Amino acid sequence: MISLRNILALFAIMLSTNMMAQKKKPFSISGTAGVSYEYYGLNRNPSSWTGFYPRKPWNQVRFTFAPEIKFGKNFSLPLNVNLSTKATNFAGPYSGIGKQSFAQYITNPMNSIGANPKYKWAELQLGTQYLNYSNLSTGDIGVFGAGFDLRPGDFLIKFFTGLSQQSVNFFTGPPATTGAYKRRNWMFQFGKAEEGKYEVTMNFAKGKDVLSSLITPPPFIKPQEGFTTSFVTKIFFAEKWYFNFEGAHSYYTKDLLQPLDIAGKSFKPFIEAHTSTVRDWAGESAIGRKSKNFDIGAKIKYIGAGFHTPGYPFLLPDRLDYTLNTRINAWKNKTNIVASIGQRVNNVKSTTLRAKQFIGNINWFTQFNEQWNLNVSFNNFGFQSAGGINPYGIKNVSNDFGINPSYTWNNEKVVHLLSLNYNYSKYDERDVITGAVTSNNTHTALLTYIPTFLTKDVTPDFSFMYFYNQLPGFKLTLITLSSGLSMPFAKKKATFRGQLQYNFSKTNTFKNNNNLVASCTIDWKLSKKLTWNNFISSNYFKYGNEIIPNGANYLESNIRTGLQYRFGK
Amino acid sequence: MKKLIFISLFTLVTLTGFTQLNVTLFVNATPPGTLSEWGNRKDVLTYLVNYRASGAILQVKIKTEIKLNDGTVAATTDLANARTITLADGNNLFSAADVLPLGAMIFNGKYKTTFRSTGKLPSDNYQICVTLVNPVDYTPISEQRCRNFYLAALQLPIPVMPANEMTLSQEKAQTAIIFRWTPVVPRPSTPVVYHIQVFQVLPDQKPMQAFRSNLPVLDNAVTGTTQYIWQPQLSMLSFMQPADSSANNAAGITFIWTIRATDASGNPLNDGNINYDGRAEPAVFFVKPGGDHPVQSKRKTKKN
Numbered sequence: 001m002i003s004l005r006n007i008l009a010l011f012a013i014m015l016s017t018n019m020m021a022q023k024k025k026p027f028s029i030s031g032t033a034g035v036s037y038e039y040y041g042l043n044r045n046p047s048s049w050t051g052f053y054p055r056k057p058w059n060q061v062r063f064t065f066a067p068e069i070k071f072g073k074n075f076s077l078p079l080n081v082n083l084s085t086k087a088t089n090f091a092g093p094y095s096g097i098g099k100q101s102f103a104q105y106i107t108n109p110m111n112s113i114g115a116n117p118k119y120k121w122a123e124l125q126l127g128t129q130y131l132n133y134s135n136l137s138t139g140d141i142g143v144f145g146a147g148f149d150l151r152p153g154d155f156l157i158k159f160f161t162g163l164s165q166q167s168v169n170f171f172t173g174p175p176a177t178t179g180a181y182k183r184r185n186w187m188f189q190f191g192k193a194e195e196g197k198y199e200v201t202m203n204f205a206k207g208k209d210v211l212s213s214l215i216t217p218p219p220f221i222k223p224q225e226g227f228t229t230s231f232v233t234k235i236f237f238a239e240k241w242y243f244n245f246e247g248a249h250s251y252y253t254k255d256l257l258q259p260l261d262i263a264g265k266s267f268k269p270f271i272e273a274h275t276s277t278v279r280d281w282a283g284e285s286a287i288g289r290k291s292k293n294f295d296i297g298a299k300i301k302y303i304g305a306g307f308h309t310p311g312y313p314f315l316l317p318d319r320l321d322y323t324l325n326t327r328i329n330a331w332k333n334k335t336n337i338v339a340s341i342g343q344r345v346n347n348v349k350s351t352t353l354r355a356k357q358f359i360g361n362i363n364w365f366t367q368f369n370e371q372w373n374l375n376v377s378f379n380n381f382g383f384q385s386a387g388g389i390n391p392y393g394i395k396n397v398s399n400d401f402g403i404n405p406s407y408t409w410n411n412e413k414v415v416h417l418l419s420l421n422y423n424y425s426k427y428d429e430r431d432v433i434t435g436a437v438t439s440n441n442t443h444t445a446l447l448t449y450i451p452t453f454l455t456k457d458v459t460p461d462f463s464f465m466y467f468y469n470q471l472p473g474f475k476l477t478l479i480t481l482s483s484g485l486s487m488p489f490a491k492k493k494a495t496f497r498g499q500l501q502y503n504f505s506k507t508n509t510f511k512n513n514n515n516l517v518a519s520c521t522i523d524w525k526l527s528k529k530l531t532w533n534n535f536i537s538s539n540y541f542k543y544g545n546e547i548i549p550n551g552a553n554y555l556e557s558n559i560r561t562g563l564q565y566r567f568g569k
Numbered sequence: 570m571k572k573l574i575f576i577s578l579f580t581l582v583t584l585t586g587f588t589q590l591n592v593t594l595f596v597n598a599t600p601p602g603t604l605s606e607w608g609n610r611k612d613v614l615t616y617l618v619n620y621r622a623s624g625a626i627l628q629v630k631i632k633t634e635i636k637l638n639d640g641t642v643a644a645t646t647d648l649a650n651a652r653t654i655t656l657a658d659g660n661n662l663f664s665a666a667d668v669l670p671l672g673a674m675i676f677n678g679k680y681k682t683t684f685r686s687t688g689k690l691p692s693d694n695y696q697i698c699v700t701l702v703n704p705v706d707y708t709p710i711s712e713q714r715c716r717n718f719y720l721a722a723l724q725l726p727i728p729v730m731p732a733n734e735m736t737l738s739q740e741k742a743q744t745a746i747i748f749r750w751t752p753v754v755p756r757p758s759t760p761v762v763y764h765i766q767v768f769q770v771l772p773d774q775k776p777m778q779a780f781r782s783n784l785p786v787l788d789n790a791v792t793g794t795t796q797y798i799w800q801p802q803l804s805m806l807s808f809m810q811p812a813d814s815s816a817n818n819a820a821g822i823t824f825i826w827t828i829r830a831t832d833a834s835g836n837p838l839n840d841g842n843i844n845y846d847g848r849a850e851p852a853v854f855f856v857k858p859g860g861d862h863p864v865q866s867k868r869k870t871k872k873n
Contacts, residue, residue: 055786064773082773090788091766091827091848092781110782130775140777178846221845222609254605254688254843261672262650264685275671276605278688305687305722308843314827316727316850317841318687346724347754349683353692353721355754359732381729381749388692388755389599389719396795398730398749421738427749427796432756440796446741465744469798476798480744484806499804501743517743519804539802556802 029567031067031078036533036562038062044554051547052554061085067567080114080127093165093180096173104166107144123149131160133189136248136282137203137230138311143185156201158189164310167213179218181209185310191232199234203248206270207310211256222255227271228309245285252308253277280304280317295327299342305349320345323359334367347385355385355394375404390432400425414451421446440471459486479504494524511544519558529567535560591619594699594714599758602689602722603841608666616663616699618711620656627656629701629710633668636696638717643680643690647673653704668699688841692721692755723840725847726750726763726795726828731854736821742856743805748797750828750849753838761838762831764790765797766848770823776853780825787826792833805856821857 040056065081087097087108094108106113107128114127125131125147132139145162163184170179184207191201209223217223230248237243251267255276264273271277281304288297305318323342329335339362346355361379368374379400387393406419425442448463460483467478482501489496498520506512519537526532535558542553595615600607607613620627630651635644650673654663676684683691695718701711730749731737737746753761767787770779791797805822828849830838837847 053788054784056784066773087782088784089782090768090784091846092844094781095846108782109778112778130778142775142778220609220839224843252843254603254841255609258605258608259670259672263672276688278686280686305689313844314848314850316725318722318724344727346727346751347692347722349687349689349691349722353755355724355751357727357729357751359729379730383729383751385754388721389758390756394752394754394756396751400730421741423741425747429795442747442798444741444745446738448740463740465741467745478744478800482740482743497806499806501804503744503800503802505800515800515802517802517804519806537804541802 026072028070029067030070031567032064032564033067033567034062034064034562034564036062036560038560039558041557042554043557045552046549049549049552051552052541055556056558057086057088059086060088062562075117075119077115077117080112080116082112084110093178093183094168095178096171096176097168098175098177101166104168107163107166109142112142113144121151125149125160129160129162131158131187133158133187133203133205133311134201134230134232134246134248135284136246136312137228137309138185138187138205140312140314141185141310143187145185147187154192154194156189156191156193156199159187161186164207167210169214169216170218171216179214179216179221181211181217181221181223182213183207183209183310187311193234197236199232201232203230203232204228204270205230205309205311209256222257222276224252224254224310225256225271226250226252226308226310227267228311240289240291241287242290243285243287245283247281247283248307248309249279249281250307250309251277251279252306254308278306278308280306282307293329293333296325298322298324302348305347318346318348320348331366336365338363353386353388355383357384358382371408373406373408375402375406377402377404387432392430392432392435394432395430395437396428398425398427413455414453417448417450417452419446419448419450421448438471440469442467442469444468457488457492460484475508477504477506490524494522497521497523506544507546510546513541513543513546515539515541526563529565531564531566533560533562533564589621590701590711592699592701592711592714593617593619594697594716596697596716596718598717599719599721601840602692602720604669604671604684604690605688606840607669608664608671611664614665614668614697616668616714618656618661618663618701620658620661622656622658627710628653628704629656630654630704630707631663631668632700632702632707632709633674634698635669635690636698638694638696642677643695644674644676644684646670647675648702648707669697687722689722690720694719721755723757723838724751724754725838725842725849726753726830727849728826728828728852731826731852733852734854736855736857739805739821739856739858743801743803746799746801748799748826750795752795753830757832757838759832760792762790762792762833762835763795763797764788764829764831765799765826766829767799767824767826770825770853776823776825776851779823780827780851786824821855823853823855825851825853827851 038060040058042054044052063083065079067079069077087100088110089095089097112128114129117124128142128144130142141164143160143162143164145160147160150157163182165180165183167182168177168180171177186206188204189201193199206227208225211223228248228250230246232246235243251271253274253276256274258274258276261273261275261277264277266273282302284301286297286299300322302320303315303317307317321344323340325340328337341360344357347353359381363377365375381398383396385394402423404421408417410416423444427440428437430437444467446463446465450461452459463482465480469476480501480503484499486497501517503515504512517539522534524532537558539556543551597613600613630648630653632648633646634642636642680690696715698713698715700709700713702708703710728750730747748765765787766785768779768783769786770776787799830847839845839847
């Protein structure tokens, strides 16, 4: 584990490197570096009450080092180092990990250490890289390893290999560790592209868990292997039109511990079929026209029920989405309309349980004159599915309507902005057993006033919000009063920005809850390149009598201080 | 002649064995849709064979058929490739891995196509029938036991509101954010617990990086409904976020959220989910001064 002392030492070395670099002309550095310490505190009263959980680690040190070093015209070396001292993994393969080995530390998604030296069209990729080859092959995972991105002429040749997760042994705890197999990833792309004209690529992505990587394998997580091939084409034509298409095929073994499947179709040498291997197709396509005042586009996306790719582990399979969207600017750009309409079908392969989801929204903004603006929006989505073994099918419908007029006026000293925002939301859910429909209605009203002083440096803002939610047997009222203030001081070398927020909430006939959130930042420019950033926040919440123990309360406190250095001129 | 003696002896042993075998089949009425998961779970299928041998050894094969209510056979055991099992005296317990060895099952017609591509069978009411047969001529040596079950491919929730890449008003979001999602389909017989989890994306993080590495700013469970009103109690001003104090407030704050579906005991609903954690595909939303805007674009990550 890298300690705080080591991080600070590293930070000092980086700063001195920068100072040396500035003395040599063909050698330049830009970018930033920073180190910060964050304290988090949570006091619950009574202390035995556990109704509110900590949202941050008690102490955390973060180090950022992201310079781009340039040697002459053709060679550049961007570095990207982000390190934190304490593991906070909650979801994913490192979930619950406490003490980490060095290998686990550097491959933990909370950290990244990467370098991308580039000479003309050849780029070497080292360390942690989040590479997006295409929408259906790989793009959602960070891989620690090595590879390259070559672009000779119009050609594209990319390759990367490494680990997307280190092995983590299962441990019942406390604290419990979910556990994960070590996963190796490979990705390869080749193709041809000309910017603004076309792109044609073939993509290959593979991931495989290492069976022998664990001493205590997780009981509920199985080692996996996947291989995906995709073909992408993008064409831009007639200046404003575009057409994109991607077709992909995947093989995915959900459990490598299950026996090989002789009858199953393997794709050797890339993947050998087991009895848990599935293979399926996915595809997406879009066509549209983009211009200054008018956009129109249509998209369709199909993900087969057995389509899984190592590069997008959370991709939801078995669905078909199609949407039509448009944007219109009119009336000398004083009216802007953005609208979309579409449908998602889930369980496409299951004829008896196919679920349909309709989504439509429109947002209409008009500036009538220099004083008056009006924004109107409407969102709708509906979800419907057959009942299966239940007497009634699922049917959920949501409708949201919003209207937001704003008025601006000014004199020689102040510009005033007054904005009112009202939103009505209705959400109906049908019970699949009784068929009864529950309506969940919400009214939201927000009034904001912002005076901008033309002769002073003080900028305050004020807002009031009323929120009311009602469904049978339940009522929730929220009222928020909020005010902010921003002002420079110390001969404009420092800036203070603060916010005070009071929340009143009341559920049914229970006594109301009270909440006060106060936060401020002070940013001090120590020199042209070095800034000292400070943040202090506290959140006090006191329950009425809706929970036991009555009157329970908590105080969250958060203090952060850090230095940020900007390289270059 | 030798062959005739062998067949006679074998028939004798078989007939004797029939009377000495008591078989019982337990099948979960709503097993996972993904057939390969049957073998990983003990509660899906149990086949109990009580064999009173008085010292004699009996070798058998398990013949399994999956049928629809109208008698259409969706899958049957390829007995030539099925494993020969030696029964021990007393109770012999077999799980789904023994009774439904996917490597030795023959799927028919559209069921073959669906199984090969998805690992599942189309949602429907099925019947599973199991018989012990002799390993030489496949004649039955036990009574056939059949059980009905309903197979449905479980779909995890989809985050609907805030939609992916939607921008919320900073002034409203600091008081309350309404989350809505689609329910688990089909609705399981036991209540589904939806754990709504929200992660703040720090300025130097990718959304998926934050999802896999940060503590959630919200982790709350709701049962039965698909809406949750969150009172964040957080400063939603972007210059108050870590490592970005000098940021322009207009840049906003990014969050990534998901729904984790579990049963009442906290076990994730995992049918076919390759992450084994019951988490839905996460969605990203932004909180910025000004207002609620519809989805800006569909992509979550910038192409490199």
